[in-house]
Amino acid sequence: MTGENFATTGQLLGTVLAVQANFYRVQLDEKDEEMREIREMREQDPPHLPHPPHPLLLLCTRRTRLKKIGQQVMVGDRVVVEEPDWAGGRGAIADVLPRHSELDRPAIANVNQILLVFAVADPPLEPYQLSRFLIKAESTGLDVLLCLNKSDLISPQEQQQVSDRLLGWGYKPIFISVKDGINTDQAARYLSNKVTVIAGPSGVGKSSLINTLIDSLQLRVGEVSGKLARGRHTTRHIELFELPNGGLLADTPGFNQPDMDCNPEELIHYFPEARKRLAVASCRFSDCLHRDEPECVVRGDWERYEHYLEFLSDAIARQTQLHQQADPESTMKLKSKSKGKGQSQYEPKLESKKYRRISRKTQLQDLQELYRDEE
Numbered sequence: 001m002t003g004e005n006f007a008t009t010g011q012l013l014g015t016v017l018a019v020q021a022n023f024y025r026v027q028l029d030e031k032d033e034e035m036r037e038i039r040e041m042r043e044q045d046p047p048h049l050p051h052p053p054h055p056l057l058l059l060c061t062r063r064t065r066l067k068k069i070g071q072q073v074m075v076g077d078r079v080v081v082e083e084p085d086w087a088g089g090r091g092a093i094a095d096v097l098p099r100h101s102e103l104d105r106p107a108i109a110n111v112n113q114i115l116l117v118f119a120v121a122d123p124p125l126e127p128y129q130l131s132r133f134l135i136k137a138e139s140t141g142l143d144v145l146l147c148l149n150k151s152d153l154i155s156p157q158e159q160q161q162v163s164d165r166l167l168g169w170g171y172k173p174i175f176i177s178v179k180d181g182i183n184t185d186q187a188a189r190y191l192s193n194k195v196t197v198i199a200g201p202s203g204v205g206k207s208s209l210i211n212t213l214i215d216s217l218q219l220r221v222g223e224v225s226g227k228l229a230r231g232r233h234t235t236r237h238i239e240l241f242e243l244p245n246g247g248l249l250a251d252t253p254g255f256n257q258p259d260m261d262c263n264p265e266e267l268i269h270y271f272p273e274a275r276k277r278l279a280v281a282s283c284r285f286s287d288c289l290h291r292d293e294p295e296c297v298v299r300g301d302w303e304r305y306e307h308y309l310e311f312l313s314d315a316i317a318r319q320t321q322l323h324q325q326a327d328p329e330s331t332m333k334l335k336s337k338s339k340g341k342g343q344s345q346y347e348p349k350l351e352s353k354k355y356r357r358i359s360r361k362t363q364l365q366d367l368q369e370l371y372r373d374e375e
């Protein structure tokens with residue numbers, strides 16, 4: 001089915017906020033008069049459940065037809081809901097709309113942006129760690145928003161220095177202080193009407209920020225309390241939370257040190273400052289890894305070039321490992337070949353194809369694992 005088919009009236013559309021056992025918590029769009037009426041009706045006559053749910057939330061099953069065709073339903077999916085039982089708060093997912101993006105960890109569909117939160121102090125801002133998180137975030141292909149919290153702990157001069165430095169990396173961070181309520185409104189504006197995943201190391205104030213951002217939701221829904229979803233659930237639990245000004249927010253529990261699981265040839269594109277160089281010039285070799293190749297336009301005196309080289313060797317090491325697992329013979333072939341040339345350790349085209357195949361498989365396994373966990 002194509003996207004247009006869903007534009008027809010009479011269909012209930014919604015977003016999957018969470019997966020619980022074999023049920024999907026779906027928040028219906030409040031797009032027209034009819035839905036407003038339904039909401040009002042449910043508000044007046046709440047279902048006889050211990051905790052009356054959000055009026056537009058339905059606990060849904062997945063239609064057998066979807067199971068048969070192997071159509072998974074992810075958090076963040078836009079779905080068509082049939083047979084709503086308003087009194088019981090139930091429904092059935094009949095279709096999944098095409099996804100415009102699909103994150104792997106956490107497994108969430110249709111995310112628009114990653115909000116990376118770091119602290120300027122306590123814990124100290126670690127450039128290498130920040131770089132690592134940025135690369136990981138960039139590798140999703142989504143927009144990356146950088147918030148630096150605890151700005152109350154540094155002087156305006158120090159803040160300017162950090163700001164200048166990160167501008168050199170190609171980022172314009174928002175300095176916030178959740179404690180003093182500085183710029184949190186500005187951060188909230190960036191999130192409105194978007195699906196955002198929040199990430200960052202431990203102790204930087206992610207929970208504090210989330211609680212500030214969705215304070216009114218906690219009051220309204222009354223089912224989210226205290227430290228939102230953090231610590232309350234296993235690290236596998238994924239949930240989208242509604243923001244008061246529209247938009248959804250998900251947390252990434254247990255995401256402290258991201259793996260560098262990207263492809264060596266793609267790595268350079270996750271550095272905005274290098275992207276700028278590549279936009280105006282080209283390296284002599286199309287498969288240049290920007291190390292010691294002649295006529296490379298990327299190699300140079302930019303601050304994070306050292307980070308690039310380190311991440312590159314990580315990425316190559318990881319790829320070699322993947323090769324050995326997937327196909328020991330081909331690795332041996334590659335090895336003997338590289339000995340002959342005494343240089344380059346792999347053939348980009350071959351590797352990239354293989355890499356993608358493996359990566360899709362692991363993605364699927366991750367998902368299956370997730371659903372098993374939830375059952």
Ligand SMILES: Nc1nc2c(ncn2[C@@H]2O[C@H](COP(=O)(O)OP(=O)(O)OP(=O)(O)O)[C@@H](O)[C@H]2O)c(=O)[nH]1
Nearest residue numbers: 149150177178179180201202203204205206207208
């Ligand atoms: N000085 C200062 N402290 C803050 C600020 N925001 C949060 N904190 C403190 O930083 C500590 C960590 O905050 P959390 O919100 O738990 O951090 P987190 O990123 O969620 O940490 P994890 O749950 O470990 O991932 C707490 O003691 C907060 O009170 C801020 O703007 N300024």
Ligand SMILES: [Zn+2]
Nearest residue numbers: 283288290296
């Ligand atoms: Zn190059």
